[in-house]
Each structure stands twice: as C-alpha cells, then as structure tokens.
Amino acid sequence: MWQLYQFPLCPFSRKVRLLLGEKGVGYELVRESPWQRRDEFLDMNPAGQTPVMADPDKNLLLVDSMAICEYFEETVEKSSMISGTAANRAEIRRLVSWFDTQFYGDIVAPLLHERMIKRLVHRAAPDAKMLREAMKAALQHLDYTDYLLDHRHWLGGATMTLADLAAAAQISVADYLGGIDWKGHEATAGWYRGFKSRPSFQPLLAERMEVISPPAHYAVHDF
C-alpha cells in the first residue's frame, strides 16, 4: 500500500491526491509537518519537503510532486492527465509549473507563512500587509485563469488535465486561508465549482488543519 507523507494544507500533496483520486490509486495518509525537520523524514527526502510517497513492500520511494505525478501517469493508464500531442503536453507542464511556482510563490506560500507557520511555530500574529499583498496577487492570478478559461474548456486545453489539478490544489489552499475573493471572477468560479463536486475533491474539502478554520464558503459546493 502506498503511503503519502503530507499535511492537510500542502498544495503539492493536494495535487498528487487529486491525481491519485482520478486514477483510482489507493493510499494511506501519513501526517508530516516538514517545518519540524524530522530526521527520519530528511533521510527519505533531503529537501525536507512534502509530498513524499513510499511503498515499503515494494521498496519504492517517490519524491517531488511532479516526479510523483509523472510516475503515476506512466504506470496507471486510467484517466491520463498529461495527454494530447507533445505540444499539448508541454503546455500542460508549463501551467503546472506556473501554479506550483508563481501562484504558490505569490499567494499560497505567504498565506501559509502568515496564517499557519507563524501560528504553529512562532506563536505570532500574521502581518496584515503581507496578507493584503497575497490577496492582491490572487486577483491578478484569477484574471489570468479567467482569461485561459475564456479560450479553453479547461485550463490546459479541451479536457481536464494535470494543469487543472495543480490549479485547484493551490486555489483550494488559498481559499481555505481566506485569500480568495471570488467576486468578479465568474469563469474561474464556475470552473472551480465544477471541480468541487468531483469525488476526488471530497476528502480534501472535508479535512481540517488544527487551529485554523476555513471561511464559511470553503467546503460549500454552490458557493
């Protein structure tokens, strides 16, 4: 049985979980708080980051969310999420990198730092200026997803792909942390509403991170 080392608000683990859900791969969750820098975890992943996947019976260890996603794309045929021509596939991977790097760096990383790490590790209050900047960046990012969805059915093209899973993973964590103002972003809101009703998304929406509560609309399907 695969084990997934993660914590509820890790967006990279969420992307992997959405992929495993769509593909019907079973796994069990192992709670890991990377900021504790546990020795046994650093032995598995010297980068000290979640997600990590291990299958001890088969002596398999997978590190880095994109390497994990490519692995399951290659080994599980069902629901291909990096599909189409080589050019389509390049566009899907560009967008995954966009959400994992730019959306994460501009919005999710500062929100996690201000609202989670400061609370759990430093026992300090969030910096209001940092929160405002992350929320402002979120508006610009949603303009871009609106623009993509004006031209395509799904973010990466005509069908649902890993680009959508990566985006939903990052957006859902930002939404949990109160960083998303949905007003005026109808295209992205409509796409996300559809996403929220997928079976693969239900376990994520039901989970809570200790001491941090999401806004009322977070798990509501018809927000």
Add this chain to the structure above:
Amino acid sequence: MWQLYQFPLCPFSRKVRLLLGEKGVGYELVRESPWQRRDEFLDMNPAGQTPVMADPDKNLLLVDSMAICEYFEETVEKSSMISGTAANRAEIRRLVSWFDTQFYGDIVAPLLHERMIKRLVHRAAPDAKMLREAMKAALQHLDYTDYLLDHRHWLGGATMTLADLAAAAQISVADYLGGIDWKGHEATAGWYRGFKSRPSFQPLLAERMEVISPPAHYAVHDF
C-alpha cells in the same frame, strides 16, 4: 529553426542547451535579459523567465525548462536522458528538481543576484556575507553529489541522464561566479572534469557574460 531565449548565465537554459546538444537538435540563441521585463517577452511567457523556446515556422512555443526537456525527450529519440524503469525515471526527475530548486535557491540564485544583478541593474557591490553563505552551502551540496557518486556511476544511476545535465548546468554557473571551491570534493570534481570535455558543453564554456569574468580554472578541462 528553434530559437532559444536565454542569457549566458541562466542555469535552466544551460540544462536545455546540454540536452539539445546531446540530442543533436539545432537552435539559434536569442539574447533575453529577463530582469528587463520586456513586453514582447512577457507576452510569450507571463512568468517572465528564461528559457523560452519558439519555432515560429511551426507556431510552437515552449516555456519552462522541464516542460522543454520533456518535450524533446518525447519527440527526439536519440540519447534518451530520462531513461530506465518508471522508478528510475522518478529518481532522475527528483534530482532535476533538487538541482533546479535547492542547488539553485541555496547557491546560484544568491550568486547571480550578488554578482550579476547588483552589478548590471543596481550598480552596487556584492554583499560579502551573502557570498560567503552561498559558498558554504556549495560545500554541503558537493558533499551530497560526492555521496551520490560514491554509490552510482552517474548522479541519476548507471548512465548519464538529465540529472547530470541539470547538475552540470547549475554547477557551471556557480563555478563561473567563483562560488565553487573544488578542494576535497574529488568524486564530483572527477565527474565534472569528464563532463567538461563533452562536445555539448564546449559552447557553454566558451561564452562570456559582459563585465563578469570567470575564475582562471573555469574553462580549463583539466582543472
């Protein structure tokens, strides 16, 4: 003909160039300085980062170095650089991410900032403390590559893979910027010496970034 938008010290562009060299794919260089945030370049890549590859005749645009490498892996059979079983391929991608994120973030990004951006953009002197910290981080990173090479012929396994190209790309930029002290890292030095004599590496070693000179040993094969 493919065009590669890059500047001489962009490690991600170097990784792509090494792959194209090994595969025998022709391309022409287009000089791009991402810190200038040129409008036409932002239209091609909203992330504003090099490398970008374009083939105007075929109306193809590739963005993000890993998406670019996967594209040429999929379309050009010669010299497969993400090879082996799915587990091997996952290990190669983990290491590419390690060098592109951890090695870049700990060493190359601060060196580029202190020695290149400050000089070209801010006309300021580098901060000696930042340089010292990057060089200290380099020693720890070379301990890790030494450790990998004690257990494997190449960084990613038994044959040369994209993990080696990613590592050589980052290390060569760090070396150009005076960030690498080779003493005491015989395994990595031996591997890098072999790498420096490959035809794919020659154009990179011959190029210079204006106003910044590499140390004397930089382009010497038998350093």
